Structure formats: structure tokens, C-alpha cells
Amino acid sequence: MLLFYYLCLMPLIPKIQACLNSCSGITIKDITGFYNVVSNPFAWNNNSTLWKTIILGTPQLVSATITITFNDVQETPVSVLTAIQGSIFPNYLLLEYTPVNSEGTSLLKDGHYNIKLTLTDINNVVYVTDTDITVWCNVECCIQKLSAKVASELCNTCDTEAYDTFVLADGMFTALKAVSECNGTQEFNKLLTKLQKLCGVSTGDCGCGCS
Numbered sequence: 001m002l003l004f005y006y007l008c009l010m011p012l013i014p015k016i017q018a019c020l021n022s023c024s025g026i027t028i029k030d031i032t033g034f035y036n037v038v039s040n041p042f043a044w045n046n047n048s049t050l051w052k053t054i055i056l057g058t059p060q061l062v063s064a065t066i067t068i069t070f071n072d073v074q075e076t077p078v079s080v081l082t083a084i085q086g087s088i089f090p091n092y093l094l095l096e097y098t099p100v101n102s103e104g105t106s107l108l109k110d111g112h113y114n115i116k117l118t119l120t121d122i123n124n125v126v127y128v129t130d131t132d133i134t135v136w137c138n139v140e141c142c143i144q145k146l147s148a149k150v151a152s153e154l155c156n157t158c159d160t161e162a163y164d165t166f167v168l169a170d171g172m173f174t175a176l177k178a179v180s181e182c183n184g185t186q187e188f189n190k191l192l193t194k195l196q197k198l199c200g201v202s203t204g205d206c207g208c209g210c211s
Contacts, residue, residue, distance in 0.1 A: 013042035014129045016094065018115050023104040023137035026099030028066060028115055044089060061085070063120040066095050070190065071111045076167040080117070098205040110138045110192055112185050134188055137171070142199035143173050169198050 014032045021027045033043045064084050065077040080094045094117070099107040144187040148164040176191040 001118075011042055012044070012119070012127050014117055014119060014127055015127055016115065016117050016131050017091075018113070018131050018133040020133065020135060021096070023108065025096055025108055026068075026113065026115070026133060026135075027093065028095045028097060029091055029120070030084070030087070030094050030117075031091050049105070059124050061119060062122055063118070065118050067116045067118065068097060069114040069116070077118070084119075100174070108135060108137065110136050110196070112188060128192075130184075134194065136176055139173060139176070139192065139195045141198060142195070143169055144197075146170075148200065165198070169195060 007077050012032075014030065017029045017031045019027045025130075033040050035041070035043045061081060061084060064079065064081040066080050067077040068075045078095060083092070099109075099117075101107050111134070113133045113135065114130055115133065116128065119127040121127075143166075146162065146169055149162045150166045172191055172195050176188060176195060179187045179191060
């Protein structure tokens with residue numbers, strides 16, 4: 001009995017993962033996993049965990065929200081309490097972030113996203129974790145259009161302006177991806193802004209029909 005009580009009181013350190021979903025949205029998963037005293041001591045305990053389900057008729061988690069911040073602008077938190085309580089361990093979906101317009105077209109913008117999970121238990125203890133993801137789908141779409149324009153103009157008019165623009169944009173795009181992997185947020189946003197100006201697009205959809 002003492003061992004069970006000790007295990008239930010182990011602190012929780014949640015972990016989440018954010019992945020791009022075909023440039024239409026961001027899939028957010030809980031990857032905290034099962035409790036293991038050696039390899040994963042701060043995870044969900046098991047299928048009858050103190051953290052996830054109702055113990056002795058009392059819900060142990062009273063609040064669970066995902067907050068998405070895009071380029072330092074915070075959106076309204078979304079409750080994921082039901083997703084946690086109805087989940088199947090060890091890894092499960094918390095939220096599909098898929099912004100769309102009135103016509104159902106994706107409005108996922110290029111830039112830096114911070115995704116924060118906040119949990120509150122019955123004792124008003126708060127557990128917070130976050131992760132970051134960068135999106136460049138729209139400028140990548142732009143590079144594809146510029147490449148197609150190069151092929152067309154070189155064949156028809158031998159004009160090198162399209163080629164020069166493509167080479168510049170493609171080099172900047174390569175740098176953008178490299179900076180993203182190093183988590184250089186400020187550098188990423190600077191390069192992204194330059195690419196957007198070069199492509200003549202805003203932070204939203206470039207309108208070329210790329211998926």
C-alpha cells in the first residue's frame with residue numbers, strides 16, 4: 001500500500017510533440033508515455049493512473065489546455081481535457097490545429113509556433129510543457145512556382161531574370177531551413193520576411209495551389 005501511494009505521488013512532467021500535417025495543419029500529441037521507475041519516472045503511471053482517470057469518484061485532472069502562440073501572438077487556449085481522459089496510452093492525439101477560411105481552404109501561416117500544454121490537478125498544482133515548430137509551406141510553394149517560371153522563360157525567351165530570382169530565393173530558402181533546425185527564431189523570421197517580400201506574398205497562403 002505504501003508503494004502504491006508513493007507511485008501515485010510521483011511528480012508528472014508531461015511531454016508533447018508537434019508535427020506538420022501535409023501543410024494543412026499541425027498535429028499535437030502527448031508523448032509522455034507510461035510510468036517506469038527507471039526509464040520514465042515522471043510519466044503517466046498506467047491505465048488507472050492518478051493523473052488521467054477518476055480515482056475514488058474524484059477527477060484528478062480538472063483542467064488541460066493547449067495554447068498556441070504564432071510569432072509572439074497568442075491564440076485563445078483550447079481545452080484538451082476530454083482528449084486526455086479518453087486517451088489510449090502511451091502516445092495519443094491531443095489536438096489537430098487546422099485553421100481554415102469560410103470556404104474550407106487552409107490558412108496555416110508560415111512562421112514560428114510555440115505550443116504549450118497546461119495541466120491543473122485537483123490540488124491546484126499546475127504542470128506546464130511546451131514545444132516549438134516552424135512552418136514554411138507557403139514560401140516553399142513560391143519556390144516551386146519560381147522554378148516552373150524559370151523553365152518556361154528559359155525555353156521561350158531566354159530571359160535570365162526569372163532564373164536570377166529563383167537562385168536568390170532558393171538560396172534563402174535553404175538558409176531558412178538550416179536556421180529552423182538550429183532553433184534560431186529571430187534569424188528564421190528575418191529570412192522568412194525577405195522570402196515573403198521576394199515572392200510577393202504575406203504570411204498566409206501564396207495562392208499557388210500547393211498542398
